[in-house]
Amino acid sequence: MAYQPQIVEAVERVRLYADEPALSARWSDDRILRLLSQHSAQLMQELNNVAENPITVRFRVNFVADKEVYALPPYVDTIVQVGIFDTASQLWTTWVSPKSRWNPSGRGFEFLHQSFIRVDATIRDAFSYLDVEFIPTGELQPYVKYSHQVNIGSDRTTWPISQQPDIGDFDRRSNAYVGSILRIYDGPAPPGAQFFVIRDFLITDYDSTTGRATVAPDIPSDWQTGAYSYEILPVFGRNFLDAVTMRTAMFLVGIETPQRQGPLREEYRRAKRAIMLSWSQARNIFGRAFSKDTVFNDHFMGWPGWE
Structure with a gap:
């Protein structure tokens, strides 16, 4: 199925839910992206407060x-x-x-x-x-790059992240993209085009000085040097992004017409409940925090096998 970057789709869905068509937009794409990042962190905090097995x-x-x-x-x-x-x-x-x-x-x-x-x-x-x-924290870091000329040599463990994305910002902070998903599309294409996803990689390390991300699994041996389109996504999943778009749209609607928030609020609650049900099925044999000193203890007893 043809596909477009999730961040692009998220902005379009916010405009759809908020009745904010791009041709007569009051909010720029950049502003919506920043609101998506803000509400992503807030949603993650809400979910973590009630989740027994949050995403880690x-x-x-x-x-x-x-x-x-x-x-x-x-x-x-x-x-x-x-x-x-x-x-x-x-x-x-x-x-x-x-x-x-x-x-x-x-x-x-x-x-x-x-x-x-x-x-x-x-x-x-x-x-x-x-x-x-x-x-x-749930911080969303929008990043999409179209038609990036990638030199694939003998090193099949890293991928270069362009410092000039077409959508979003290049994050120069240390380890900024660690734990995110690098999604590669089927080739170069102009903005607005649709793609086919060919591979997802997990970013396990990121060197902010060189802009290279270490990925898992390795880059396939049959991939050749050429122009690639890709985006960087959070690991939270599609349901999470759906809920974030509804929450962001609800915020935009509420600025001018709070009465219109009702239907969006109901859909947002359904989306959030779907995430909570999904997370509740995850297994985690450990507690959410270390066994550690409290104000009632004067020494740490520890668990067998703990250093």
């Missing part, structure tokens, strides 16, 4: 000698667990606990300013890396 993202921190503070992706809301994740068995084999509030210089890690993690030397000496699983 896993990020690997590779240690460097004598370095104790490392940048996390810029959209971390809550850290769920830190340790070693075995990709072969898809199981966590080791856990690291946060530092005790009663011994801040002790063994463990600290989550700093929603953007950094500090790991003490004993942990860095014991492991070469740690995996951090976290709940994202």
Whole structure:
């Protein structure tokens, strides 16, 4: 089935729901994109407050000698667990606990300013890396690039992200696109054209200095150098984006005619309920937070097997 970038479709749906045709638009596409990002984060907060099994993202921190503070992706809301994740068995084999509030210089890690993690030397000496699983804030980062000339060489593990997208902004923050989906279309095409999706990749690492994203799985061996169109999507899924468009349209309608919000509010509630039902079926054998000190404890007992 012919397809257009999800971000483009999201803007069109906002205009449809808000009765805001593009030919006589009061709101620019850029303004709608920024509102989509804002309401995406708000919807994620609403869902996380009631979800037993929220969507999580896993990020690997590779240690460097004598370095104790490392940048996390810029959209971390809550850290769920830190340790070693075995990709072969898809199981966590080791856990690291946060530092005790009663011994801040002790063994463990600290989550700093929603953007950094500090790991003490004993942990860095014991492991070469740690995996951090976290709940994202829900921040939407619109990005679409048409007809980008991509040089595919022997390196089949990375993909260049153009610094001049056709829609959205190029994010220069460290690890900005980690955990997002890189969706490649079937070839170059002008804006407004429809495509066929040929492959989705998970961005597992991102170098903001070179603009190259490490992806999984590897780039297929039969892909050749040429012009490609692609977009970067959140991992939240299609239902989430549908609910965000309704929420954004409801906001725009409410600015001028609050009475028109009623039907949109009902559809928004149905869309949000669909997400909640989907997430409720997910399995998560761990709690949403670490076992850790409270104001009622004076020491950390820990769990068997925890570092």
